[in-house]
Amino acid sequence: MSSNARIMAVAIGGSAGAVASLSLILKELPVDYRPTVFVTVHLRADSKSVLVDVLRAQCQIEVCEAEDKMPIRQGTAYIAPPNYHLLVENTGALALSTDEPVHFSRPSIDVLFESAADAYGAALVGVVLSGANRDGAHGLSAIRAAGGIVMIEDPSAAYASTMPLAAWNACPEAQVGTPGQLASFLKQL
Amino acid sequence: MTDRIEELEINLLLEALYQRFHYDFRDYSKASITRRLRQLKERLGYRNYSAMLEGLLHDPAVFPQMVGYLTVQVSEMFRDPSYFRALREKVVPHLRTYPSLKVWVAGCSGGEELYSLAILFREEGLEKRTMFYATDINPRALEIAAAGVYELDRIKGFTENHQQSGGRSSLSDYYTAAYGRASFDRTLRERVVFSDHSLVTDAVFGEMHLISCRNVLIYFNNDLQDRTLKLFSDSLIRKGFLGLGSKESLRFSSQSDAFQDFMLGERIYQRRDP
16 A cells, blocks of 8 residues: 555564464565564563564564664564563664563563654554553554554453553554454555 | 654763763664663653753763663673573683683673672682673672672572572572672672773773673674674683673674684684684
8 A cells, every 4th residue: 555655664562462463463464575573572581482483484474583783674573582672773773672671571562662663753553462561552652653653452352451452542543453454454564 | 763853962962971971872772872861851850851961061960860870780690591501511611721710791780790600600619710800880880799789589580590500509608688688798709800991982901711791782883892892802812702691692793703603502702713
């Protein structure tokens, strides 16, 4: 869709119950997908990052665990590693940090969203999925304030509604949908 | 995009910190430093960064708060136990072959990593031949490191990490608990020099056998990261070891040729023969 031609990146965040929704969305994205995808999902700090392997097996787009200073490529999904915040630099590279947890979470969705909003401005879509805390709401409003598109997994259908509801309160104008509906929108970007 | 004006204001603030106070954050990761400055601006109640700049230059109370906040780091003892296990099982056998050892904990913050190494070296019988150098730019962090006192509620995690790292003793052998705090044995720091040293502006100060610098380089931009890695390679003996954080790597650095992989999975590198 031409009105979305400006979109260069998609930032997705979630917590409890988000992995199922996330994989439903990511596996819909075509192999020649143009935007870059950044993902922060809360995981136990000591968990091995099996999420990357799980997603890689299902997806057509490239999936990798984010590393510090990694150059950002189009059509690749970068997953925040456990126990590090993932940030986006405006120089086209990733950054990690071990700053204190935000909303008891590291990685934090707010940290990803705010830095991505700084780096991409209106060329960004932010998506908040299922989760049981308030992380992501502040970041989603930062994306909105920078002119980006904001989307939320339908709280009434999500595994855990706290996170999408908090995001909705912060961004009442957000588009709300099931993972399938969010995927249909994202895949045509 | 970050507002152009905001970007300019942040650059002016960092320039002022350097020119007026000689703290150089200009080559720090912009994403991380912006986040910290934004939090600090809210915490101190400034309406914008220009007002914060005025405070920095004209109110003497602002600078210590600012530098403390920008450089604060909280770590854990034996963070990433597999790293310390790798040091113990793979690096220590090499270190044993030297009659005396120098170890540099660069960016030691509150000392958690330093005490982890001191305990590991004692367990492995290397402590008596080792000098430790623990450096940081945050004077308050150096005080905390030199005191070696941590909140008792953190000790459970430290103890689990220590066990998983292959610890040969009990962590409780090294501290005494009182009033909700654990105070680490002063003999652990008898062979430690705590010192103010900046990876941005300071130079080589010794020939090291091991440099452990974990989750510090992630706060630097590429140029500063390269400068720091050059400083490390100049500071290491031939075949000396460099340990980084578990998500840091030399892959994206122009200095990667100065090092060879020793245990790539644990981000332990060895200085290459010149």
